[in-house]
Structures are given as C-alpha cells and as structure tokens.
Amino acid sequence: MDSNQARGKSTTGINEWKQRPPYRIHDSNEKFDVKYEANCHCGKVKYQLSRKEPLDSKLCHCTTCQTQHAAPFQWAAIFHKEDINFTNGHHDLEWYDPTEKSIEHKLPCKVRCSYCHSPIMDEGRNMILLFPSLIHLKDDQAKAYFKPRLHMFYGQRVMDIPDGLPKWTGLSNESDLIEDSPPELVKEFERKREEERKKRFEKGENE
Numbered sequence: 001m002d003s004n005q006a007r008g009k010s011t012t013g014i015n016e017w018k019q020r021p022p023y024r025i026h027d028s029n030e031k032f033d034v035k036y037e038a039n040c041h042c043g044k045v046k047y048q049l050s051r052k053e054p055l056d057s058k059l060c061h062c063t064t065c066q067t068q069h070a071a072p073f074q075w076a077a078i079f080h081k082e083d084i085n086f087t088n089g090h091h092d093l094e095w096y097d098p099t100e101k102s103i104e105h106k107l108p109c110k111v112r113c114s115y116c117h118s119p120i121m122d123e124g125r126n127m128i129l130l131f132p133s134l135i136h137l138k139d140d141q142a143k144a145y146f147k148p149r150l151h152m153f154y155g156q157r158v159m160d161i162p163d164g165l166p167k168w169t170g171l172s173n174e175s176d177l178i179e180d181s182p183p184e185l186v187k188e189f190e191r192k193r194e195e196e197r198k199k200r201f202e203k204g205e206n207e
C-alpha cells in the first residue's frame with residue numbers, strides 16, 4: 001500500500017511517514033532507553049517503549065472500539081510519538097481511518113499488523129494509543145503504571161464494570177460523569193462546571 005497522506009496536508013515524498021515519529025527508527029547512538037517490549041500475535045511487528053508510565057490509561061466503550069477490537073471495550077495507554085521505537089515489521093502495517101472508512105494513512109487512524117491483523121495502535125495527530133495487552137508488563141510496578149484510570153463512552157457500553165473508576169458518558173473531561181463514578185469526583189466536577197457557568201455569566205455571555 002502506498003499511503004503517505006496525513007489528513008489535511010498531504011506529506012511529500014514516497015514513504016515519508018517512515019522517517020517521522022512514531023515510525024522513525026531511533027539509531028544506535030540515540031540511546032533509546034528501553035523500558036518495555038511488545039509484539040503482535042504473529043511476532044512480525046515488534047516495538048520498544050522508552051517511557052515508564054503512560055500519559056494516561058483508559059478503557060473506551062465506544063462502538064468503534066467495540067467493533068474494531070471485537071471486544072466489549074478497548075484498553076489503551078497514551079504515549080508520545082517519540083516514546084516508541086519499532087524493531088521489526090513497522091513497514092508492514094495496514095491503516096484504517098474509521099471516520100472515512102478508508103484504508104489510507106490519514107490521521108487519526110487505526111494501525112494493524114498486515115499479517116496477523118493484531119491492532120498495534122491508534123495513531124492520533126499528536127499522540128499514539130497503544131494496547132497494553134501487547135506489552136510485556138513483567139512486574140506489579142509495571143502493571144500499576146498501566147492500570148486503567150477511567151472509562152470513557154460508558155454511555156455506549158455493552159456491559160457494566162462496577163470497579164469504582166470514573167465513568168464518562170463520552171470523551172473524558174468533556175462529557176458527564178455517570179453510574180458508579182466516585183461521588184467526590186462527581187461533586188468536584190459539578191462544582192467546576194458551575195464555576196465556569198458563573199464566569200461566563202459574569203462576562204455577559206449566554207449559555
């Protein structure tokens with residue numbers, strides 16, 4: 001597949017995407033500090049991570065994640081594009097853009113192994129969402145770093161997960177907290193919203 005287009009502006013040069021993060025190979029004198037290793041099911045795609053703790057770890061219940069992963073929800077850990085270094089198979093990937101239902105490399109898109117089709121990541125415009133199920137988390141400390149911190153698109157769920165974590169109806173921090181979210185968090189969130197409403201009112205803006 002000859003896909004070198006990023007959404008909006010097209011990238012110049014054939015296979016230009018291979019030169020930039022997250023697909024850029026860190027060369028040996030860059031000292032890529034390997035904290036974790038991961039691989040797809042068939043082992044053709046392998047990568048390393050240099051960041052110990054993901055920026056966030058979320059469970060997404062949206063219907064796109066449900067169908068794309070053939071699972072009730074998706075578990076994703078967020079990283080910077082520079083945190084990953086592919087050691088194998090990263091030029092044998094396939095893309096899927098769920099917004100346009102196209103297989104061109106347009107961001108944001110789903111990235112899979114072109115051989116076994118394991119989901120490798122969701123590539124966003126600035127960040128990547130990796131799937132901890134592929135990452136070798138060898139000890140309890142590593143598992144604790146990756147522990148999910150919230151549920152999002154819980155309004156679209158196919159099953160209840162009564163684990164006491166915050167549960168957002170849609171996008172985290174931009175929708176409503178529901179169900180078994182910790183009550184203190186719900187109160188705090190409502191207080192913040194009320195404050196913002198007041199601020200807008202004082203500025204003379206209508207809702």
Ligand SMILES: [Zn+2]
Binds near residue numbers: 045
């Ligand atoms: Zn594979």
Ligand SMILES: [Zn+2]
Binds near residue numbers: 060064066
């Ligand atoms: Zn989702």
